[in-house]
Amino acid sequence: MSADQVIMVGGGIGGLGAALMLAREGVKVRVLERAPEFGEVGAGLQLAPNITRMLDEVGVLEKILPMSVKPRRLVFMNAKTGEELSHLDLQDAERRYGGPYIVLHRSDLLNALLEAAQAEENITLHTDHKVTDIEDTSDGVVVRTADGDEYTGQLLLGADGLHSVVRKEIADDEPVPSGYVAYRGAVPVEDVDRRMGMEDVVVWMGPGLHLVQYPVRAGKLYNQVAVFRSQEFLDGKEDWGTPEELDRTYADMCEPVRVAIPSLHRINRWPMADRNPLPTWTKGRISLLGDAAHAMLQYLAQGAGQSLLDGAALARALPTLGNGQWDGDALAGALRQYESERVAAAGAVQSTARVWGDIWHVDSYVPMVLRDEAFRRRDTYDYHLVDWLYGPVRAGADDGADDGAESAAEVPTPAHA
Numbered sequence: 095m096s097a098d099q100v101i102m103v104g105g106g107i108g109g110l111g112a113a114l115m116l117a118r119e120g121v122k123v124r125v126l127e128r129a130p131e132f133g134e135v136g137a138g139l140q141l142a143p144n145i146t147r148m149l150d151e152v153g154v155l156e157k158i159l160p161m162s163v164k165p166r167r168l169v170f171m172n173a174k175t176g177e178e179l180s181h182l183d184l185q186d187a188e189r190r191y192g193g194p195y196i197v198l199h200r201s202d203l204l205n206a207l208l209e210a211a212q213a214e215e216n217i218t219l220h221t222d223h224k225v226t227d228i229e230d231t232s233d234g235v236v237v238r239t240a241d242g243d244e245y246t247g248q249l250l251l252g253a254d255g256l257h258s259v260v261r262k263e264i265a266d267d268e269p270v271p272s273g274y275v276a277y278r279g280a281v282p283v284e285d286v287d288r289r290m291g292m293e294d295v296v297v298w299m300g301p302g303l304h305l306v307q308y309p310v311r312a313g314k315l316y317n318q319v320a321v322f323r324s325q326e327f328l329d330g331k332e333d334w335g336t337p338e339e340l341d342r343t344y345a346d347m348c349e350p351v352r353v354a355i356p357s358l359h360r361i362n363r364w365p366m367a368d369r370n371p372l373p374t375w376t377k378g379r380i381s382l383l384g385d386a387a388h389a390m391l392q393y394l395a396q397g398a399g400q401s402l403l404d405g406a407a408l409a410r411a412l413p414t415l416g417n418g419q420w421d422g423d424a425l426a427g428a429l430r431q432y433e434s435e436r437v438a439a440a441g442a443v444q445s446t447a448r449v450w451g452d453i454w455h456v457d458s459y460v461p462m463v464l465r466d467e468a469f470r471r472r473d474t475y476d477y478h479l480v481d482w483l484y485g486p487v488r489a490g491a492d493d494g495a496d497d498g499a500e501s502a503a504e505v506p507t508p509a510h511a
């Protein structure tokens with residue numbers, strides 16, 4: 095049996111984050127990444143207090159804060175009328191939840207994780223290693239790559255994203271296409287015709303579309319994500335969500351939204367898909383994390399953050415097994431502990447993200463009027479809709495609104511709607 099305890103398939107934010115957190119608890123991890131180098135797409139990422147609190151505990155937050163922006167507000171706008179409907183005060187949210195809300199470039203997070211992983215002697219990193227074959231031999235796992243390399247270990251973790259090959263060992267399902275497509279990218283701030291300030295995350299909600307804007311890399315770059323429901327997809331066209339359709343879809347929106355669209359990169363587009371929640375992520379000595387376990391639509395801006403929470407939960411569960419050969423029953427117990435922390439919690443975020451998308455994208459008149467009215471009536475300091483996600487609420491930080499941890503069950507969050 096090899097010295098590896100964990101073989102991690104995939105070195106994205108989820109895989110590298112989990113490898114790092116496990117290694118720091120003394121677990122030996124080999125990461126196999128199929129790409130020629132570790133990297134991320136050139137776009138931004140939001141990390142909410144439920145994630146930054148944990149990143150602070152594992153010493154990663156201080157590494158990424160200098161490249162991040164702490165926005166003042168998360169603002170919801172009507173993309174057609176230009177009306178500001180509601181906002182979250184993110185400084186107040188930081189006090190309430192004990193962690194900042196930050197936005198940053200994906201590469202800045204990935205590179206911070208990579209640098210920390212490279213410094214860990216318990217981690218071995220490989221690129222150009224595409225895993226094609228997996229075997230659970232009951233006292234271990236064997237993994238083979240496209241180039242014919244073979245590795246053995248005691249546990250295989252699939253962190254290989256939306257189209258995970260590892261997930262096929264656990265579930266017989268496929269990604270669920272949403273019919274929405276995203277264009278995104280972070281560009282120098284001076285290249286954007288921008289009508290909103292640099293201090294906010296702005297979400298423009300429109301009929302079958304939304305645009306998100308925020309600064310990254312300490313304010314040097316501006317990130318934009320334009321998403322829309324593709325009629326070309328509904329019409330069954332093979333090439334759907336084209337740049338021409340992007341322009342057509344946004345042509346009707348208010349001026350600050352329209353002027354943002356030309357600065358979006360046109361070369362890449364991302365057809366949006368998620369997965370249905372699974373009741374278990376584990377089979378024998380194989381388990382999942384990140385998008386491989388719980389790919390979600392991005393409307394709660396939680397996918398990468400949730401993958402980091404998976405890593406933290408694994409790092410609590412696995413080190414209890416010690417340094418020797420991991421007994422199968424003990425490993426099963428540790429993975430049950432991991433799952434009890436994470437499966438239902440991540441599943442709720444997956445399901446809620448779908449509902450949240452439906453609310454943002456309503457496209458007939460009456461539902462739109464009702465949505466806007468509900469947003470307008472929301473008090474800035476009413477945290478009902480996010481306590482369950484960003485909480486628990488810090489002692490003494492509650493302003494009289496419901497306490498997140500205790501009241502999550504009685505609050506009508508979208509998850510329960």
Ligand SMILES: Cc1cc2nc3c(=O)[nH]c(=O)nc-3n(C[C@H](O)[C@H](O)[C@H](O)COP(=O)(O)OP(=O)(O)OC[C@H]3O[C@@H](n4cnc5c(N)ncnc54)[C@H](O)[C@@H]3O)c2cc1C
Pocket residue numbers: 103104105106107108109126127128129138139140141223224225226253254255256258259276278319364383384385386390392395396397398399400401
């Ligand atoms: C438009 C958009 C906006 C988003 N915004 C946010 C946000 O603001 N906040 C947030 O938290 N999340 C956000 N997300 C979600 C986030 O991007 C993902 O949840 C996150 O990147 C998942 O990380 P991962 O490591 O699990 O998977 P991935 O990033 O997909 O990484 C998987 C890795 O596995 C490798 N791999 C795949 N197959 C193999 C194989 N066979 N062998 C070896 N390696 C393999 C891949 O090359 C890749 O490096 C957004 C997503 C989208 C699409």
